Amino acid sequence: MKNANKKIKPEVLGLKEYALQPHRASIKINQNENPWDAPDRIKSETLKRIEARQWSRYPDFVAFDLHAKLARFADWTPDGMIAGNGSNELIQALLMVTIGPGKRVLICEPTFALYRQITTVLGGEIISAPVKKDFGFDAHAISDAMRMFNPVVTIICSPNNPTGQVIDAEALSSILRQTSGLVVIDEAYHEFADQSVVPCLRDHENLIVLRTFSKAMALAGLRVGYLLAAPDLTAEIKKAVLPYNLNAFSQAAAEVAIELYETDLKPLVKRIVAERERVFSELQNIAGLTPVRSRANFMIVHSVIKPQVVFEELLRRDILIRDVSSYPMLADYFRLSMGRPDENEKVLAGLREIFESAATASTN
Ligand code: PMP
Secondary structure, three states, X not given: OOOHHHHXXXXXXXXXXXXXXXXXXXXXXXXXOOOOOOOHHHHHHXXXXXXXXXXXXXXXXXXXXXXXXXXXXXXXXXXXXXXXXXXHXXXXXXXXXXXXXXXXXXXXXXXXXXXXXXXXXXXXXEEEXXXXXXXXXXXXXXXXXXXXHOOOEEEEEOOOOOOOOOOOXXXXXXXXXXXOOEEEEEOOOHHHHOOOOHHHHHOOOOEEEXXXXXXXXXXXXXXXXXXXXXXXXXXXXXXXXXOOOOOHHHHHHHHHHHHOHHHHHHHHHHHXXXXXXXXXXXXXXXXXXXXXXXXXXXXXXXXXXXXXXXHHHHHHOOEEOEEOOOOOOOOOEEEEEOOOHHHXXXXXXXXXXXXXXXXXXXXX
């Protein structure tokens, strides 16, 4: 090891960077993005507002206008709101003010890998409660882990990335009642499930909700996320957020996206949900594949051919999926984000070809 690296925390040295291989393909369904670009009206109105502002001036120290719009949009109070440079930044800020050596974070794996990554970097300890065999959340396993390990923070991703499962209201309220720790619900994909825990914020001061503009809102390139919680709690979390964390362009775009959500974005969400149901049925008809029902804009699929091979075969056909086989419980699974209907047709055709030729080869 180089001398300088001896100064790095040992738990960080043991980690791999959280990064994706820079593969490129015409059909990109590996990051759960919105397959449609942000609608033209959102782009042109944002550009108009940006053109009218002085670029030499800092953005608002706190994004007041955006917070006010987010509050109306999400039906929560503006002083219980933090907008961030993607929801990733807010996961980090939240963990920075709660986690350090000797502090535990409970997660339900398989789930979004960043929770484990940041907790480890901060010197905290991850406790992992397994999900059920069908990938549903296991309220008993969560309760047991809470009793045994007394986590400072519990993070539940609902709908969960990559399994697509949601936590039901009853399980969540029993979890919230049971712990004095903080409970984070990551709702990055809530629009596709048409279900949210935001109404529970009023009764639970230990609940935190995270959301993003990177999926249904079609603004992944601009990096906007937000956190909702009791104002006393957001006041503390804000202390770990950098000044001017959200640039003026992204603030303006997020405001426009909120204003035009019902007319310009919601119809796209509906089409994605319809595609999810259609692709699910089509995949059931391909021998060798078993899709898992999902409430998000993606689904995991069990495959009798190694997921790495399916990944390579689809990449040869100019299609980029996510191989999730290194996640716990998912050794035989890959993940597909929903593309546009024409893209999904090509994905299904590619998969039929791969699995039919494998079946023919095995009977020869
Ligand atoms: N939470 C989950 C569950 C995600 O899947 C992602 C993105 N893959 C994020 C948060 C991060 O979103 P953002 O782009 O807002 O940082």
